[in-house]
Amino acid sequence: MSDFLLLFVSAAFVNNVVLVRYLGQCPFLGVSNRLDTAIGMSMAVVFVITLASAVTWNVQHYILNPYGLGYLQTIAFILVIATLVQLVEMFLQKSVPALYRALGIFLPLITTNCAVMGVAVLNIQNDYTFVETLVFAFASSIGYGVALVLMTGIRERLNTAPVLSNLTGTPAALITACMLALAFMGFAGMVQ
Numbered sequence: 001m002s003d004f005l006l007l008f009v010s011a012a013f014v015n016n017v018v019l020v021r022y023l024g025q026c027p028f029l030g031v032s033n034r035l036d037t038a039i040g041m042s043m044a045v046v047f048v049i050t051l052a053s054a055v056t057w058n059v060q061h062y063i064l065n066p067y068g069l070g071y072l073q074t075i076a077f078i079l080v081i082a083t084l085v086q087l088v089e090m091f092l093q094k095s096v097p098a099l100y101r102a103l104g105i106f107l108p109l110i111t112t113n114c115a116v117m118g119v120a121v122l123n124i125q126n127d128y129t130f131v132e133t134l135v136f137a138f139a140s141s142i143g144y145g146v147a148l149v150l151m152t153g154i155r156e157r158l159n160t161a162p163v164l165s166n167l168t169g170t171p172a173a174l175i176t177a178c179m180l181a182l183a184f185m186g187f188a189g190m191v192q
Helices: 002-014 025-030 035-064 070-095 097-106 108-112 114-125 130-160 170-189
Strands: none
Touching: 002 130, 002 170, 025 097, 025 108, 025 130, 025 170, 035 070, 035 097, 035 108, 035 114, 035 130, 070 097, 070 108, 070 114, 097 108, 108 114, 114 130, 130 170
């Protein structure tokens, strides 16, 4: 149990997928303007990363490895991720149309979000068991969501603060992301 807790803390905070590994920057910077949109994107990312990691682990261990098709890993993983994102998109369009409209172009961009692919590949590279894969994927996506919500809170505050005109918009977002990354790197002494 303590190994899973250590893996969870390590994946969510110490090696945060967006702030430390620098994966998934496009939706991270694009959706972090409004809290409701950021929370919706976080939930979608949690679902997609966790489910995609579970499916890709099985594809790797039960299809690609036994038949010597490891060279097809990238293609197989992209197909799995694209299918899952389409399912999430259809679900949100029917169930939560307001969130679907608010996420806009960033919802289909989860397909090309390198954080999803990165977590799936890291599970295979680290030779995690299926349960470890689920813990790592869930923790990584929770870490992504925490970083996204923190970034959104700071950006909402910056919108009401006096900021130099040269630094409004993207420059302020990048500086904020940099400061958040430095803060998350402070967790590095906790777990390796």
